[in-house]
Amino acid sequence: MKYNEEFLFIVLFLHKVVQLFRRFGVLTILAVIGLIFVGGFVRASGAGMGCPDWPKCFGMWIPPTSVDQLPVNYQAIFGAKLKGEVEFNAIKTWIEYINRLLGVLVGFFIFLTLIFSYKAYFKSNRSIFYLSLMAFVLVLFEGWLGSKVVSSELLPGLITVHMIVAVVILGILVLAILKTYFLEGFIRELDNTRDIRFLIFIVLLISVGQLVFGTQIREGIDLAQRELGYDNRHLWVNSVLGKVNFHAVLGLVILGLQFLINSKIQGRFKAALISSYSTGTLVFIVLSIITGVILRFFGFPAFAQPFHLTLGVVILCFQFVLLFLTKPQIA
Template sequence: MAKLFRRFGILTIITVIVLIFVGGIVRATGSGMGCPDWPKCFGMWVPPTHVDQLPQNYQQVFGAKLKGEVVFNAVKTWIEYVNRLLGVLTGFFIFLTFIFSFIAYRFSQPKIVILSFVSFLLVAFEGWLGSKVVSSELHPVLITVHMLVSLLLLGILIMVILKSYQIQFNRKKPEKLSAISFLLIISLILSIGQIIFGTQIREGIDLIQKALGYELRNEWIQSVKGKVVFHAILAFVLLGLQLFIAKNIRKKDATDFVNKWIRFITFSILVSICSGGVLSLLGFPAFVQPIHLGFSVIIVSLQFVVYFLLEPDLI
């Protein structure tokens, strides 16, 4: 059962990362209000594919809160609907992860069970928060909180799975590298800050988009140019810190397993920087935005993994 818990837990972590990636697609395509109500979509459990499937007065019915600005768009509706379905699937996976943890570890490692239950509570809270995001017409603060809760949920799930492997870690435990662990914490905080700051940039883009429209997409960047430059500077600071960490870990003869994850982090930071450059130069193309966000989340996930490998007694 322990092996099943680990495999299913890893699948759950991947699902959460994919959900955040899909959330980025929702944001990039402006599909957040593709379904104007919650939990149903245009009053249906399976949304329509054509406007003819809606009543003629659907704008008045669903647009009361949105000032009558509901315009049915099948693509946006289904992007948001798939996002919701994936959210439900993630919740189901996390619930099963908790059940498997209870069966496998309720006596031997109760902390795993407790943390698995906390993750289940968090995903329920995240679902409720998602409904508030819709009802608030995509309030920027709620969107940011929604992202932070997702990162917290992801971190707890990673911690739970790594905790279940702790016996293996202790068999070949690398030298404790307190100074490097501290730098990893700084790097992790910086990465999370970058995600939050990126969210703020996106909110600025949303505001200017309403003012200028999609036709002047290339001019959006000018409205947030200062923030974008600062965001880019922090990205290179993060890269430099990561290269310094990688160099010092190699000097300390850490295990190949740790060095492998370090290389993955460095690669992900480089991809994130490149995708950010494309966003700046090409006027925030929608297809690049979820890639940029997705790799940012992967960076945070891998940083947490490396930190736990260096500090297996964390929990």
């Protein structure tokens, strides 16, 4: 009887740890998506140098809310890094600082996810632990990269790499969580999905290219911002008009392919989990195109930029889930 009680305790403990791993994993995924959104908002608002130093902000752990809290000669101290911001701007400073705080929070969540993955899966399925470890190492690298973005005064190439690493972290976490659901039997294998899986793979590749190409447009926009000024947002698109039009065509191709994928899935697996993810992917693609149209024809408004970027990342996540669901036995 004693051994049965001990065995039951171990089973219940592992079940609890698995639940904690999933909860923190999902919470971390949402936090990373939130971090990408805030990062996009930082760029859209021109707050990238709101804190001209790192890890402190104007030499403080808690940034100032008023210029009175800064040294009289703060312009001389930080002037070389203020990117033309002669006067202290509390709003931009706190936008950038919140972005950093969220980054720290994501790191904390990933660390807890790593701990729970070790407790739950190190002995039974180490691939999940190694995925969590990889995400944790990458988030440390991402923090270091963020310091280089600041020290380089927003070098466009570094900003692009910074964003891509965040997307890679997100993909690793999604894969780790999907594996746990497969192991627990929440995801069942589907038959007759080879043609659907091929289409999903193609549209996923195009979407990755679309995201990378979008970063090139963003770098062109950054250059236009420096040359034309922040107040001439409506003129920025003209400097990258050819790239924007090609980006739009790719978006329509993705929409068409996803519509075809959704039709096939609805016809074969209407009651399955994959059906909901397929429909959700289609909805997010439509919303992404709408925000793209707003950016293209309405003067590149700041509010639409982070939504457009975040929707692109969410679409990638959903497409990745669809790819996994069409052949879960690879887990």
